[in-house]
Amino acid sequence: MQKHIIINLPVRDLEKSRAFFSALGFTFNPQWSCENALFMNIVDGGIHAMLMTEPFFRSLVDKPLVQAREANEVIVCLSCESREEVDSLIARATAAGARIPHPPEDHGFMYDQGFEDLDGHLWNLVWAAPQG
Structure with missing residues (x-):
């Protein structure tokens, strides 16, 4: 299975x-x-x-339900195939109503940015160079 x-x-x-x-x-x-x-x-x-x-x-x-707009328990992180994919998904999330909590972070070998969805859940999008 x-x-x-x-x-x-x-x-x-x-x-x-x-x-x-x-x-x-x-x-x-x-x-x-x-x-x-x-x-x-x-x-x-x-x-x-x-x-x-x-x-x-x-x-x-x-247990009580955490209100994600007020407190965070988890960040859902998704890998992307390129920096462009990160930027594209961030642009689409923003257009759909997401809040962007911080600017993109570019470490050379890794690039990431996150968004907060309509309910306050945090999602992080990350691209990492194959050679790390």
């Missing part, structure tokens, strides 16, 4: 989240989605996110 990584994230509005992440080029699998959750494909064949309404997410945990 092939292993998958599925990141579960609470969101306030599923349709706004669908529009936001669709603008970045992510797709959704209706087979694993419902009125309370959207199964988002991040990397075909293995990395996904389950975007869940906050009430549905709360029903699965016995």
Whole structure:
């Protein structure tokens, strides 16, 4: 059986989240989605996110829900194939309503920048030279 990584994230509005992440080029699998959750494909064949309404997410945990706009627990980091891909995704995220918390960081061998999605979750996009 092939292993998958599925990141579960609470969101306030599923349709706004669908529009936001669709603008970045992510797709959704209706087979694993419902009125309370959207199964988002991040990397075909293995990395996904389950975007869940906050009430549905709360029903699965016995601790308070962290409000990502006020506090952070995790940064989702995605590798990119080039600096241009990082910049393109940042531009698309910004156009779709993302907040950019810091300017790009260029270390020569590595280039990255992040964005905050509509619900305050942090995403970092990074390109690293093959030789490291």
